Amino acid sequence: MRILVIGSGGREHALVNALHRSPSATKLFAAPGNPGTQSKAENVRLNTQDVDAVANWAQRHEIDLVVVGPEKPLVAGLVDRLEEEGIPAFGPSAAAARLEGSKAFAKAFMKEHDVPTAAFRVFSSDAYDEAAAYLDEVGAPVVVKASGLAGGKGAIVCSTLDEAHAALERIINDKDFGTAGDEVVIEEFMEGVEVSVFAITDGEHYALLPPSQDHKAIGEGGTGPNTGGMGAYAPAPMMTGRLLTRVCREIIEPTLKGMSDAGSPYRGLLYCGLMLAEDGPKVVEFNCRFGDPEAQVVLPLLDVDLADVLAKTARGELRNVAIRASARHAACVVLASDGYPVDYETGFEITGIDKANAMEDVDVIHAGTGRRTDGATVTAGGRVLNVVGYGDTLQAALDRAYAAADVVDFKGKTLRRDIGRHAR
Structure with missing residues (x-):
């Protein structure tokens, strides 16, 4: 199969790596991809938010399968458009993707179908006073969420009422999450x-x-x-x-x-x-x-x-397909830019990637990187690299991931040292 992977982050690099190991994959493309994907796939310059451009390119290049990585193209209807052209795509339709695209939709769906979740209320952005009054009624701790897509940053856990009102202010009045905050979900804090x-x-x-x-x-x-x-x-x-x-x-x-x-x-x-x-x-x-x-x-x-x-x-043919997994463990440590997820600078040269990649049972996944004109790899996002270690135990996987993470360096490198703490 000729396969096109949509996206440019760490997830897409991981998908390219996994598909490259597949006997069924004969040619891989990544749109737009990143400096990591280009070692196993051909990077393609495409506006992945333009569903017509992606569908037309896939048709011209006789793509057998499109694997959509990020949520925005799915919510925008990329799978629907590809299916109109008869191109199989892995991912939900725009209507089904509402489970992520709208937290308000998802919560109402779960309530209707008795799927266990936290108690909640939904407020439109023009109901600020009503939402604030509800916060005073339920108290803290509480979770305040922008309903739309916010890159994983739209859920704010608030331990005090002051924090909750500040979160509501950020979402509705300051529009920190743009149109994702057109609706707000306030839900109980779950232990x-x-x-x-x-x-x-x-x-x-x-x-x-x-x-x-x-x-x-x-x-x-x-x-x-x-x-x-x-x-x-x-x-x-x-x-x-x-x-x-x-x-x-x-x-x-x-x-x-x-x-x-x-x-x-x-x-x-x-x-x-x-x-x-x-x-x-x-x-x-x-x-x-x-x-x-x-x-x-x-x-x-x-x-x-x-x-x-x-x-x-x-193709709707998953019946009787068994997915086997190895008995090994994997651990990933994210190397981020200083200041992420709020304000951070990019363009700093990264050293040690090749050395880390050469270590036993280690993969360095590119998440937010770029190439300078002189060929150097530089930071180009908040989450820069994902360093993955493997082992027969979780501790062995973590040890390898952290050893390799310490080999990689760039200005402002930020990481957590407690990954896996709940399992150790």
Whole structure:
């Protein structure tokens, strides 16, 4: 198959690496890709928000499968447009992608279909006073969320009422998240441990991938503002077989049936961000694509022809497909720019990537990097690199990831030193 991967971050580099190992993949393209993807795929300059341009390019270049990495093209209807041209695409339709594109839609959907989640209220941006009054009524701790796409940064956990009102001010009046804040979700704070469960689904059948755990906050111990993710590991031991069975019966299956019954069958990757609360797993959020940086630790553990699995998913042929995983562990440490996720500078030269990549059981994944005219690799984003280590135990994987992370250097390098703390 000739395969086009949409996106330019660490998730897409991880997808390219995994697809490159697939016997079914004969030629890989990445649009727009990054300096890491170009070692295994041909980078293509495409505006991935222009669904017509992507569909036309895929048709001209006889693409057999499009794998959509980020959420924005999915919400914009890229899969729908590709299917109009008869091009199989891995990812949900725009209607199904509302599970991530609108937290307000997702919460209402979960309430309707009895999917366990936190209690909530939704307010439009012109109902600031009503939302503020509701905050005073429910008190703190509480979670205030921009309903739309905010790059993983739109959920603000508030330990005091002052923090909650400040979050509401940021979302509605200051418009820190742009149109993503046109609706605001205020929900109860859930106690427990967060874990991510991925289900690959053709809308009717599904298969689980190894559970993982992300670390959202910028600071160690889960302190500071939320980011797109500062590290991850897999498999997550707290997600036991019994809990996975509950997730399937109480969350995944009702969600797939509900979407199908609504005329928007969900096909692609269903990301279930869960809180393991005292009374069982509850949904924190749904995402409509592979998590980032969870994909960086889950994909390398799969012992399958990933291209074949994704193609069968896109064609609605996932029945009886088994997804095997190795018994190893993977850990990812994100190297970020100083000041991320708020204000940060870019353009700093990165050293040590080749040396780290040469270490045993290590992969360096490019997330926010660029190339200077002299060929040097430089920082080009908030999350710059994902350093992934593998081992027969989680501790061995973490040791390799941190040893390699210390080899890489750039001005303002920022990382958390407590990845995997819940499992150690």
